[in-house]
Amino acid sequence: MDLNSANASPVLTDPSLINKSTFRICSNLLPYSQSGPSISTSVLMIPRKKPGKLDDVRSNGWLDAMKSSSPPSKKVQKEVDIQDFSDDADIVYCSWMFKYPSALNSFQQIVSHAKNKQIVIFLDYDGTLSPIVDDPDRAFISADMRSAVRDVAKYFPTAIISGRSRDKVYQLVGLTELYYAGSHGMDIMLPIKNEVCSYGSLIKYTDQQGKEVNLFQPAREFLPMIDEVFRTLVDKTKEVKGTKVENHKFCASVHYRNVDENQSWPVVAQCVHDVLKEYPRLRQTHGRKVLEVRPVIDWDKGKAVEFLLESQGFRNSHNVLPIYIGDDRTDEDAFKVLRGRYQGYGILVSAIPKESNAIFSLRDTSEVKEFLESLTKTMENH
Numbered sequence: 001m002d003l004n005s006a007n008a009s010p011v012l013t014d015p016s017l018i019n020k021s022t023f024r025i026c027s028n029l030l031p032y033s034q035s036g037p038s039i040s041t042s043v044l045m046i047p048r049k050k051p052g053k054l055d056d057v058r059s060n061g062w063l064d065a066m067k068s069s070s071p072p073s074k075k076v077q078k079e080v081d082i083q084d085f086s087d088d089a090d091i092v093y094c095s096w097m098f099k100y101p102s103a104l105n106s107f108q109q110i111v112s113h114a115k116n117k118q119i120v121i122f123l124d125y126d127g128t129l130s131p132i133v134d135d136p137d138r139a140f141i142s143a144d145m146r147s148a149v150r151d152v153a154k155y156f157p158t159a160i161i162s163g164r165s166r167d168k169v170y171q172l173v174g175l176t177e178l179y180y181a182g183s184h185g186m187d188i189m190l191p192i193k194n195e196v197c198s199y200g201s202l203i204k205y206t207d208q209q210g211k212e213v214n215l216f217q218p219a220r221e222f223l224p225m226i227d228e229v230f231r232t233l234v235d236k237t238k239e240v241k242g243t244k245v246e247n248h249k250f251c252a253s254v255h256y257r258n259v260d261e262n263q264s265w266p267v268v269a270q271c272v273h274d275v276l277k278e279y280p281r282l283r284q285t286h287g288r289k290v291l292e293v294r295p296v297i298d299w300d301k302g303k304a305v306e307f308l309l310e311s312q313g314f315r316n317s318h319n320v321l322p323i324y325i326g327d328d329r330t331d332e333d334a335f336k337v338l339r340g341r342y343q344g345y346g347i348l349v350s351a352i353p354k355e356s357n358a359i360f361s362l363r364d365t366s367e368v369k370e371f372l373e374s375l376t377k378t379m380e381n382h
């Protein structure tokens with residue numbers, strides 16, 4: 001295999017490599033029924049909750065959602081390091097793993113199901129490739145993890161789908177041979193040579209290496225609005241110590257990880273709520289200790305997965321095995337898509353039990369790395 005050709009393209013593995021790298025290992029039963037949600041071929045506006053209904057963030061569930069949006073930090077866990085508690089937690093985690101088995105322990109099963117199929121890898125960034133840290137600007141990928149991603153991308157088309165802006169996540173990962181989808185999939189860059197699919201128009205763009213690429217940006221018209229709401233959010237939250245607002249081009253994030261929970265979380269929630277009242281075409285979603293503001297369009301990480309598969313010619317769900325690894329609520333849309341038409345594998349990264357549409361689990365980023373390395377090793381020994 002000419003591995004250099006895999007790195008030649010600015011953003012992805014050469015499609016000719018795709019067929020060469022197809023797993024040829026025996027497979028038998030597929031894990032899911034054939035039925036699933038049908039693919040949407042257009043970007044539709046979806047109704048937003050009526051403004052005015054959410055008059056008090058204390059009673060509308062925002063605060064409860066904020067509290068449950070991420071496991072406690074290592075610091076807090078250490079403070080409650082009581083042996084009985086941790087034994088109980090282990091038992092609960094182990095029983096949870098019956099429902100979401102470890103992707104490492106199930107590795108042979110995963111590989112077996114890939115027989116005569118092209119594996120395509122989708123990776124979330126924060127909490128999946130880099131551990132969750134207090135400062136979003138310091139969420140770096142380790143050199144080992146970068147190598148693991150680089151190696152797996154030699155064999156399988158690999159995409160990063162992040163809530164961050166496409167530029168930011170590209171800067172952090174720094175691998176030219178991948179696909180990148182930023183702003184929760186609302187900003188996708190793909191090579192000109194990819195099949196154009198039925199989702200709408202693509203924009204020609206010259207990337208950082210001077211190569212011509214295509215961009216798919218279903219929320220393009222919202223650019224000025226996101227910019228404006230970002231500035232408003234910065235202004236309205238500036239008095240709340242610890243708040244951080246990020247502009248991700250097609251969405252904005254309001255972080256409250258470093259905000260005092262008792263005194264100021266309700267203030268942050270109220271600020272975002274009040275700002276959104278003025279923007280009926282924007283809605284709010286939740287990530288890990290972050291409130292996200294995004295356009296009211298029918299587009300999410302799941303749609304981005306469908307788009308990327310289709311653009312690589314995988315309209316036929318029988319010749320592809322997508323694997324999506326993610327840790328966040330926004331990744332659930334992608335897990336759902338994989339459970340449906342594509343019968344792929346969603347893998348939830350979580351050290352605590354939680355309900356998910358994923359099939360398998362991995363405990364943390366180091367297990368993600370191990371899983372990617374195992375895929376590479378399997379191909380090297382093949």
Ligand SMILES: O=P(O)(O)OC[C@H]1O[C@H](O[C@H]2O[C@H](CO)[C@@H](O)[C@H](O)[C@H]2O)[C@H](O)[C@@H](O)[C@@H]1O
Nearest residue numbers: 125126132133134136139162163253257288290
């Ligand atoms: O889709 P992702 O790539 O997982 O991005 C989701 C959000 O990730 C970042 O925030 C999260 O990670 C930070 C760094 O570890 C952490 O401090 C924060 O609490 C987490 O929510 C990013 O900053 C957000 O803008 C993304 O939406």
